[in-house]
Amino acid sequence: MTSDGTTHDTVSADPAALRPAGGPLPSTSYHVPPGGLPPQTALLTDRAMFTEAYAVIPSGVIRDITASYLPFWEGTRAWVLARPLSGFAETFSQYVMDVAPGGGSDHPEPDAAAEGVLFVVGGEGRLTLGPEEDRAEHRLEAGTFVYLPPGQRWTLHNDGPETLGFHWIRKAYERVEGLDAPEAFVSSDREVAPTPMPGTDGRWATTRFVDPGDLRHDMHVNVVTFEPGAVIPFAETHVMEHGLYVLEGKAVYRLNTDWVEVEAGDFMWLRAFCPQACYAGGPGRFRYLLYKDVNRHARLSRTFL
Numbered sequence: 107m108t109s110d111g112t113t114h115d116t117v118s119a120d121p122a123a124l125r126p127a128g129g130p131l132p133s134t135s136y137h138v139p140p141g142g143l144p145p146q147t148a149l150l151t152d153r154a155m156f157t158e159a160y161a162v163i164p165s166g167v168i169r170d171i172t173a174s175y176l177p178f179w180e181g182t183r184a185w186v187l188a189r190p191l192s193g194f195a196e197t198f199s200q201y202v203m204d205v206a207p208g209g210g211s212d213h214p215e216p217d218a219a220a221e222g223v224l225f226v227v228g229g230e231g232r233l234t235l236g237p238e239e240d241r242a243e244h245r246l247e248a249g250t251f252v253y254l255p256p257g258q259r260w261t262l263h264n265d266g267p268e269t270l271g272f273h274w275i276r277k278a279y280e281r282v283e284g285l286d287a288p289e290a291f292v293s294s295d296r297e298v299a300p301t302p303m304p305g306t307d308g309r310w311a312t313t314r315f316v317d318p319g320d321l322r323h324d325m326h327v328n329v330v331t332f333e334p335g336a337v338i339p340f341a342e343t344h345v346m347e348h349g350l351y352v353l354e355g356k357a358v359y360r361l362n363t364d365w366v367e368v369e370a371g372d373f374m375w376l377r378a379f380c381p382q383a384c385y386a387g388g389p390g391r392f393r394y395l396l397y398k399d400v401n402r403h404a405r406l407s408r409t410f411l
């Protein structure tokens with residue numbers, strides 16, 4: 107026992123020398139912190155990363171001290187996981203929202219140019235879509251997906267007994283002359299069958315809430331699922347940005363030049379071109395919510411010398 111209450115046994119360089127006559131070898135020992143070792147299921151806690159190509163925000167960091175309170179939201183805390191950092195170079199913001207029972211908002215979105223996606227991860231609530239005189243009501247529960255076009259009128263309230271938790275992904279909608287903005291819709295990951303990635307026997311599959319051929323949409327928010335042991339077998343590199351929030355399981359994820367360990371509750375922010383791959387080593391399924399900007403021309407530089 108050391109002065110700080112930890113045990114730190116010394117193991118002989120020759121364990122056989124410690125064997126009592128005829129008895130088993132003693133088990134080797136570890137440094138044991140006060141309170142004991144973390145469970146075998148937990149990853150290292152010290153996994154936060156911020157580089158020029160990506161950031162990792164581990165679940166343990168999404169705690170009280172980093173919460174915000176948003177205007178016109180009652181009983182609600184928001185964790186801003188991503189936001190544009192350098193002017194027009196990044197496209198989206200992503201929040202984890204915790205709405206206490208009785209909390210919510212009648213004026214949730216202050217920006218008429220913003221489109222949004224809500225994806226519920228826990229609890230229950232009530233969403234309304236449309237103007238006061240003609241509102242459609244929808245139930246919110248784990249797995250509910252909501253698309254909100256720019257200018258959409260909506261309200262959201264927690265009328266359940268537990269905290270309502272959801273992701274809110276916001277982006278300035280890029281209008282295209284001749285194309286209307288999409289309408290609002292409500293769906294769920296139970297209603298949409300995952301599409302297997304070609305050649306993977308369904309071990310890597312993507313749940314797409316929006317038809318990829320519907321060019322009114324300029325962002326996709328999908329759920330990506332890997333069976334234990336499945337992989338992204340090459341370093342995908344593309345101009346699209348990503349927000350990846352781990353909904354379930356564990357994996358090692360390749361981000362630019364690094365392999366990082368991630369688990370449920372962690373968030374990864376990938377800048378354009380950040381190479382990415384994945385080994386979902388198990389023991390259970392590995393799933394994440396994925397944001398991606400799509401279907402629009404690249405903005406051209408108008409600076410001439």
Ligand SMILES: NC(=O)N[C@H](N)C(=O)O
Nearest residue numbers: 330342348382383396398
């Ligand atoms: N990291 C990913 O899961 N990327 C997806 N395959 C994608 O870009 O759609």
